[in-house]
Amino acid sequence: MAIIEVTGLTKTFTSRERASGIASSLRSFVAPRYQQREAVKPIDFVLEAGELLAFIGPNGAGKSTTIKMLTGILYPTAGHATVLGFNPWQQRQQLAYAIASVFGQKSQLWYHLPPQDTFNLLAHIYELDWAAYQRRRAFLIDVFGIEAYIRTPARKLSLGERMRCELAAALLHQPKLLFLDEPTIGLDVIAKQRIRDLIAQLNAEEGTSIFLTSHDAGDIEIICRRAIVINHGEIILDAPVSQLKREYLKTKRLELLLDVPASSVCLPDTSHEGERWHFRLLSEGSKESGIRVLKVEGRQLILEVDTARSPLEPIIAALLERSHIQDMTITDPPMEEIIAAIYQRQIEPQVIEEVRS
């Protein structure tokens, strides 16, 4: 069953051009000039019940604008959408009882109140049956492991503790659809993993559909099954996350701080391409190993590893044979790079076709 149906949904913002200087300001006051920005071009998609969707794209792509239209905060310029059978901008109040949203960058807990008081307030706002609410609250406190924090004012909680409370608060009224905007931003590795596990558990046990936006490729890989990629207001890819992983999320970035000069443990091959060198892991690596050196500076070494061709463990083991690793981080490529790769992949066949014809 489809819970979100979007056809030709469009949003164009019109804003007044601001002039600098008194004369120009006066002129623009008398004869204002407007500029238009197409934040979301006509987009179409359907989300089925129980799906875990990543709605991703670089800064300014149109993600928040789309979410705002789907939650009834913004009127679209054109197009249609139904969310759980409601027209979001005409039936915003009814829709609010069936959905929830959690923003990593914006707390929805009352800042000076302990989460427990916020929970009680939300129970009144959502007009929940008090006995059912208490059972639900006890269940969420247990699942989210937040018993120790719910009597502490939200402002005194760590970001990870607060995010768990935010999620619990959003789920009190058992929404069928949860919008998550950067739910793990600023969290450490352990806290991120905890939030991701909880979201996956929620989907598996309660069938809650997830509409997630994030710049963290880890959120997308671990939580979601399907990804819609939006850029400049247009959907450029709608594919299973497994395909995205296979084709675009296959590299990891390995940043190391060694106790010896990085150049002494790696031998740049003579066949380097521009700024990027092929990497010979002394006797073990080769050009075909799927490893690229991105930076060799002092004791810092940054590698990009195609994990489908070269697992990380032997690389780390080989480096440990030659040096002590003082610090190490393993990250996913930035979202901007993933989008650039998607574009390149889409443009290449067109270019080949154009050259052929």
Ligand SMILES: Nc1ncnc2c1ncn2[C@@H]1O[C@H](COP(=O)(O)OP(=O)(O)OP(=O)(O)O)[C@@H](O)[C@H]1O
């Ligand atoms: N109220 C507004 N008035 C004018 N332009 C706006 C308004 N809100 C958003 N925009 C513009 O619309 C475009 C899309 O913005 P949007 O916030 O949807 O992007 P986003 O994908 O959510 O980006 P981010 O990842 O940075 O949050 C941007 O160019 C932005 O400047």
